[in-house]
Amino acid sequence: MTTLSVAISPCPNDTFIFGAWILGHAPAPAGLDSRFLWHDVQELNQGALDNAWDVIKVSAATALRLTDTHSILSCGGAFGLEHGPKLVTRKGFSGMPRTIAVPGLDTTAMLILRSAMGEEFTPVPMIFHAVVEAVRSGLVEAGLLIHETALVYARYGLHLHTDLGSWWKDRTGGLPLPLGCILARKSLPDEILSAIEKTIRASILHARSHPSDIMPLVASLARELDGDTLAQHIEAYVNDYSLNMGPDGQAALDTLQTFRTQP
Numbered sequence: 001m002t003t004l005s006v007a008i009s010p011c012p013n014d015t016f017i018f019g020a021w022i023l024g025h026a027p028a029p030a031g032l033d034s035r036f037l038w039h040d041v042q043e044l045n046q047g048a049l050d051n052a053w054d055v056i057k058v059s060a061a062t063a064l065r066l067t068d069t070h071s072i073l074s075c076g077g078a079f080g081l082e083h084g085p086k087l088v089t090r091k092g093f094s095g096m097p098r099t100i101a102v103p104g105l106d107t108t109a110m111l112i113l114r115s116a117m118g119e120e121f122t123p124v125p126m127i128f129h130a131v132v133e134a135v136r137s138g139l140v141e142a143g144l145l146i147h148e149t150a151l152v153y154a155r156y157g158l159h160l161h162t163d164l165g166s167w168w169k170d171r172t173g174g175l176p177l178p179l180g181c182i183l184a185r186k187s188l189p190d191e192i193l194s195a196i197e198k199t200i201r202a203s204i205l206h207a208r209s210h211p212s213d214i215m216p217l218v219a220s221l222a223r224e225l226d227g228d229t230l231a232q233h234i235e236a237y238v239n240d241y242s243l244n245m246g247p248d249g250q251a252a253l254d255t256l257q258t259f260r261t262q263p
Helices: 010-022 040-049 106-118 129-137 148-153 164-172 190-210 211-221 227-237 244-259
Strands: 003-008 033-038 054-061 070-072 077-080 084-091 098-101 122-125 142-145 158-163 177-185
Touching: 003 010, 003 070, 010 033, 010 190, 010 211, 010 227, 040 054, 040 164, 070 211, 077 227, 084 129, 084 164, 098 106, 106 142, 106 164, 106 244, 129 142, 129 148, 142 148, 148 227, 158 164, 164 177, 164 244, 177 190, 177 244, 190 211, 211 227
Parallel strands: 003 033, 003 054, 098 122, 098 142
Antiparallel strands: 054 177, 070 177, 077 177, 084 142, 084 158
């Protein structure tokens, strides 16, 4: 094996975490060449289900489905502490929405939304950056926002219906919200899996200590372009759990697994 395929999303937290690795500021794992690919979150989830790449950023809900074939790495994930997905509507809407634009059916946001709603609704899957316009145009009654757009919904004249980050925090007694995880094929040798984790940690530490090396790449791939929003997004989802999920992160994944098994 000479080349490692690595698939991530273009959202700011992924680019910040992997940026130093991508740009050569962190040592490649085990001296392997790395080929990076960028895809929407639902495309990543489906690609992982199809075993398309060696290392993949996926929704935590999808990661829990793939533990027979993939290892969930202890680092590189996105855990929300104060923020999470948000269900938004047009201003003036009241009641429970029946049609909801969602950024994929296999996302953690979708799993939590089903648990939080407690009522039937029709999900309308679409790429994440189309959700805002689907709500504003009246195509759907509500939209499920993820990534940096969830932090600036008011900028688009939308109303917060349900903050799923707050819902999770209240429901779980304050556990971090596991939104995304890094998977690696179990067929990779143990020494390569360990080297990948070492590289991801080194990449995060470099980004933290030398953000000017990384932020031009982050901004070039982001949907929201202003620096304050990008910084807010990275602060929200790149934290110590990204370096090592630890016992609390594992407890959060175990709790999310119980949501998957609920009828």
